[in-house]
Amino acid sequence: MNYRHGFHAGNFADVLKHLVLCELLRLLTAKDKRLFALDTHAGTGGYDLGGSMAGRTGEAAAGIARLLAAPKAGTPGAVARYLAAVVAYDRKFGPPGGALRRYPGSPRLIRAGLRPLDRFVACELHPQDALALKREFAGDRSVEVRQEDGYHAVKAALPPPERRALVLIDPPFEATDEFEKLVRALRHGLRRFPVGCYAVWYPIKDTAAAHDFVTGLADLKTLRLEMDVPAEGGKLSACAMLVVNPPWKLEEAMRESLPWIATHLGPGTKTAIFAPPTETPLSA
Numbered sequence: 001m002n003y004r005h006g007f008h009a010g011n012f013a014d015v016l017k018h019l020v021l022c023e024l025l026r027l028l029t030a031k032d033k034r035l036f037a038l039d040t041h042a043g044t045g046g047y048d049l050g051g052s053m054a055g056r057t058g059e060a061a062a063g064i065a066r067l068l069a070a071p072k073a074g075t076p077g078a079v080a081r082y083l084a085a086v087v088a089y090d091r092k093f094g095p096p097g098g099a100l101r102r103y104p105g106s107p108r109l110i111r112a113g114l115r116p117l118d119r120f121v122a123c124e125l126h127p128q129d130a131l132a133l134k135r136e137f138a139g140d141r142s143v144e145v146r147q148e149d150g151y152h153a154v155k156a157a158l159p160p161p162e163r164r165a166l167v168l169i170d171p172p173f174e175a176t177d178e179f180e181k182l183v184r185a186l187r188h189g190l191r192r193f194p195v196g197c198y199a200v201w202y203p204i205k206d207t208a209a210a211h212d213f214v215t216g217l218a219d220l221k222t223l224r225l226e227m228d229v230p231a232e233g234g235k236l237s238a239c240a241m242l243v244v245n246p247p248w249k250l251e252e253a254m255r256e257s258l259p260w261i262a263t264h265l266g267p268g269t270k271t272a273i274f275a276p277p278t279e280t281p282l283s284a
């Protein structure tokens with residue numbers, strides 16, 4: 001296990017993933033019914049943008065930093081709420097103003113989006129990152145941090161007693177068979193809990209593999225959101241979020257948000273929304 005999310009915190013891929021995650025949380029907590037959230041590949045929970053990892057790569061500069069520098073007027077609601085969650089996390093580490101110091105990972109955003117009646121399990125397998133995640137939530141009884149295989153947790157934790165669930169699956173894609181493992185876990189989860197909302201992040205590096213992944217899930221009700229940025233030095237340049245059983249208002253929020261994100265992440269950024277059976281072409 002070599003992947004450390006700290007090197008990529010706040011980059012364009014996190015922006016897409018976390019924007020969708022925040023909006024999903026908002027929509028799924030709008031009902032007065034309990035929600036179970038499972039973050040299968042949680043990372044450390046929060047990232048020091050000036051630290052030894054994120055500070056070295058500086059990937060947040062072409063991601064979250066560009067969005068925070070954009071004019072506030074006209075910001076779509078979902079984007080404004082995501083940015084507010086990012087800033088609220090950063091404010092825990094010092095007074096407002098200046099550059100962003102800390103970026104919240106998915107567990108922090110999930111924790112911020114849940115209500116006291118909800119339940120949250122976050123899994124992280126890397127020993128150091130699992131320890132950091134436990135420290136991040138030390139004393140917080142509303143988060144259960146487990147150092148365990150997140151794919152196993154999909155099988156073990158579903159169906160939840162709450163009968164409503166958001167499952168974020170965000171693997172590192174280090175292993176060549178990651179798509180296969182992901183599909184197995186997703187199908188297993190869906191068999192155990194067909195009505196859950198499953199949000200899957202994946203890179204679009206091997207376009208054939210990404211295409212096969214999507215076509216293999218064509219029988220499911222999905223919303224797919226893609227983002228493509230100008231490549232720098234062989235770095236990841238495209239990724240997607242596939243949401244299985246999306247809340248119906250998610251598509252509308254993303255149709256408003258993604259063009260704004262594309263404009264403010266910089267020239268050459270493209271986004272696309274695929275909501276079978278209607279598809280929109282890539283928008284500049």
Ligand SMILES: C[S@@+](CC[C@H](N)C(=O)[O-])C[C@H]1O[C@@H](n2cnc3c(N)ncnc32)[C@H](O)[C@@H]1O
Nearest residue numbers: 005041042043105106124125126149150170172
């Ligand atoms: C892309 S990062 C997660 C980032 C996090 N979801 C976020 O958005 O802030 C993937 C994480 O999964 C961890 N990991 C790898 N294999 C795992 C597994 N089988 N189960 C749980 N965690 C795993 C890695 O150590 C890494 O921290």
